[in-house]
Amino acid sequence: MVRILFVWACLFPALAIAQEWEFGVAEKLPDNVNSECDDVMPILSNDGKTLYFTRSFCDFNRGGKFTGSDIWMSMLDPSTKLWSKAVNAENLNDRANSIAVGVGEQGDVLYYMKTSSSKRPDGVLSISRQGGAWSRSRLMPVPGLEPDEYLGMYVTPDQMVMIISMNGPDSRGREDLYISVKNDRGEWTKPKNLGSTVNTTGFEMSPFLSANKRRLYFTSSGHSGQGNGDVFYCDRLYDSWEIWSAPKNLGEQVNSKFLDAYFSIYGDTVAYFASNRFKQMDLFKVQVFEKKSQYDIDRRNYLTDEEIQRIAGMTLQPLLYFDGGTSELNDYQKQNLVRIKNGLAGHKDIKFNIIAMKPADKPLETYQARLLNILDFFKQAGIEGNRIIFSTEQSESTIQSKEMVRIRFYR
Structure with a gap:
């Protein structure tokens, strides 16, 4: 049985998709x-x-x-x-x-x-x-x-x-x-x-x-x-x-x-x-x-969007947006994950850090369920579990209904 590493960490607010x-x-x-x-x-x-x-x-x-x-x-x-x-x-x-x-x-x-x-x-x-x-x-x-x-x-x-x-x-x-x-x-x-x-x-x-x-x-x-x-x-x-x-x-x-x-x-x-x-x-x-983020002190060798695009031979979309309180994957999210699998499945040296952004005042269970659903999808698609780790990061509470999960790639 493949051992899967779970990292449930409450980190500082970090970059969503652009510089802070x-x-x-x-x-x-x-x-x-x-x-x-x-x-x-x-x-x-x-x-x-x-x-x-x-x-x-x-x-x-x-x-x-x-x-x-x-x-x-x-x-x-x-x-x-x-x-x-x-x-x-x-x-x-x-x-x-x-x-x-x-x-x-x-x-x-x-x-x-x-x-x-x-x-x-x-x-x-x-x-x-x-x-x-x-x-x-x-x-x-x-x-x-x-x-x-x-x-x-x-x-x-x-x-x-x-x-x-x-x-x-x-x-x-x-x-x-x-x-x-x-x-x-x-x-x-x-x-x-x-x-x-x-x-x-x-x-x-x-x-x-x-x-x-x-x-x-x-x-x-x-x-x-x-x-x-x-x-x-x-x-x-x-x-x-x-x-x-x-x-x-x-x-x-x-x-x-x-x-x-x-x-x-x-x-x-x-x-x-x-x-x-x-x-x-x-x-x-x-x-x-x-603004300094947790990524600045993270010792993993994270890859840039340009490096991932060059390795995969295509543009990947590593952002998934969920309605507040939901954890099930919709068709659009599954299409994104399939595209990631198609581009990176053969590159065994590339690993995934799946990060759920969680407001401080929300319970952890929904965000854990999102991560587990993404893990299950990747496993069924042929991505080895030992290539995947999880983390959560604190985000600001918002009146908007959309909440984000980001996938970062590293060696």
């Missing part, structure tokens, strides 16, 4: 950037030299204090590493609302949006800047922009993905997040709702995508948080824009009892956001650090 971050102390940007007006939506160019943001209720806006918001900008002094006094980006602004929503990969293209109370926007504007001079703006049409009241968005630097916040016809709450991508003809698709994992009956707003387009940051009043609106993140799964991990709160170093929004992160070292924790909306900066 810790944050330093949030610092309000100096008065040469912030003002006595509301300053929001900080967007940094990829070279880190230009900070664009939106200023509202300001006497120095092109249309005055009450007619609209303007795009402002500040430049980084390379010698002092300080931001210059913010200036109005005059050629981009008029009596309507002008909002910066993204910067091109080379830093010379700005994506921005104009809105007014009398006309719905037809899309996003793109404008180039060379030698301090702005070119003529170009419209990028987006079909199906039908906001009833609220509208915001983020355009990725490569101009291939757009995340939109609006209260559209099929919104669940006051403001939902939608996805639009550029198709093979170079046209933007009609925005599609991101679904109930992300969107709630509250508001979801101020979206931002990580550089690899895997992680979505946004502000929500509908997920459990500390204030009027907290910054959350979730990761997209299965290379899909429709399946997302459960949103996770960024924590008290970023979030407060007030509204915290417009979070954006750069180079995995620094992030910017806006908050009204000091009455008006101000811009803040926070340092970002890699």
